Amino acid sequence: MELNLLTLCYLLGSLSFIIGLKMLSHPDTARKGNWVAAAGMAIAIFGTIFLYNEDGVKLGNYPWIFAGLAVGTIIGTLAAQKVKMTAMPEMVSLFNGMGGACAALISIVEFRHLIHTAQLGLDSSEIKLSIDTVTLLIIFAGLIIGTISFSGSMIAWGKLNGKVKDLAFNGQQMANNVLLIGILAFAAYLTYNISNTNFFWFYLIAFAAVLYGVLFVLPIGGADMPVVISLLNSFTGVAAACGGFLYDNQVMLTGGILVGAAGTLLTILMCKAMNRSLTNVLLGSFGGSVKGEQQAVTGTYKEISLSDAAICMSYASKVMIVPGYGLAVAQAQHICHELEQLLEEKGVEVKYAIHPVAGRMPGHMNVLLAEADVNYDALLEMEDANNEFKSTDVVLILGANDVVNPAAKTDPASPIYGMPILEVEQAKTVIVNKRSMKPGYAGIENALFFQPKTSMLFGDAKAALQKLVAEIKSV
């Protein structure tokens, strides 16, 4: 009877994951959806602890299990509550790596167990071990995918918080492919020829997979990390699903595959919003495949003084703020909100134009600005914003570059040609805050900066906004 109850737990768990994901994709229900999925997870976890049995034998080692759960819960909750909003992507990457490592460790323990059982009663001469081939294949899959996800996520985490620098060498792509093929071929060989003298090569494969994960993520630019994390996220899902096959466990299978599929789609959606293909992201360097001559961007740009910018904005009737990567890095969302309130007090209408891929992750800007208490209704999505630029007096661009580059519409040779952009040049005046004239991560010049209606306000977004707020107060 107990077993039936566990099946019911797993059914509830799987159902809650599906409903949770569905609710997570609508703004009104998202928060509840998260808790629906969490509740289902709790049911599945405690059901497993108390009801799971194999051939009538229940699980043991309760002190260890509960100690592990307690340690994980305490550290996980603390880490998740302490993390700053701007550091969210790193955090997701870190947790994703933990999941991947967990899947890999399960494979290791199961492998030891298999070898141990198969070796019982054998002497030390070389004997081919009789182990179920498919089981071994699944263990290998869980090990390799989980490990790559772990080491890749760690590198992505390091890159996002600036601890790891990009590293690319000639023929890296080739080396990676050779390594991956080597891992797969060797794993396949071992699966069919596992003997009591060669099983320790299993650990060599684990090591090689760690190395592959590192080399796979290293050459990819920091700004592309969201795509990589999303991809590794779906990897971990697949690794979890491997566990589902190993234990004939439906909830692991549904959860894992759901995330695997949803994560892959999300990865593709992210790439689409940047008008790039997944291969293009993974092979590194933006624009490497561009054919034809790009239109040269030349001319002179003009700077604007703080007091001019302050006057310009104070007497406008409508100001549109375009936040970008620079705002996220400088953590300028609070001071940005202060500027908005100050202008509103002066009777200026202030709105935000949010490009789908602005910031460090798609949707990241909304999270950041919401943290600074910016009203949800003031955030315009790209299409709505583009309709409003015509009636806008001043556009203030904070650390955004490629998402406002007119070359995406006008220059077919440009690597970002075809990417949907915010058409800020329709407004009367454009003020651009950047740290320098350096191109954005697409590595291309932006003709917008050289247009007569554009003026530059150089400096770190936070520092510049602080000074601007002080100036506006004195206007």
Add this chain to the structure above:
Amino acid sequence: MNTFLVFLQEHIEMVYIVLLSIFLGIEVIGRVPSVLHTPLMSGANAIHGVVIIGAIIVMGQVEADDWLALSIGFLAVVLGTLNVVGGFVVTDRMLEMFKKKK
């Protein structure tokens, strides 16, 4: 080849689950607005923490005197819990900010 056919036959419901879940996963988040991409990714991240169940089963079946396996299993349970608990809490924190303020 025979092994795989046997495997397929023995696990046919699992294979169906995989196939249907793939389409369901794509369908369910197909129309997500870009605003929610980050929380959705984080939520999905927490859901694949379901791998913790495998860690618990491993842990519960290890011989009580196999210290190496116990330690590895313990580590797996801790990491899996981090993934689950941390994932859900971070997602909730993100979504909390989306509350409409009037």
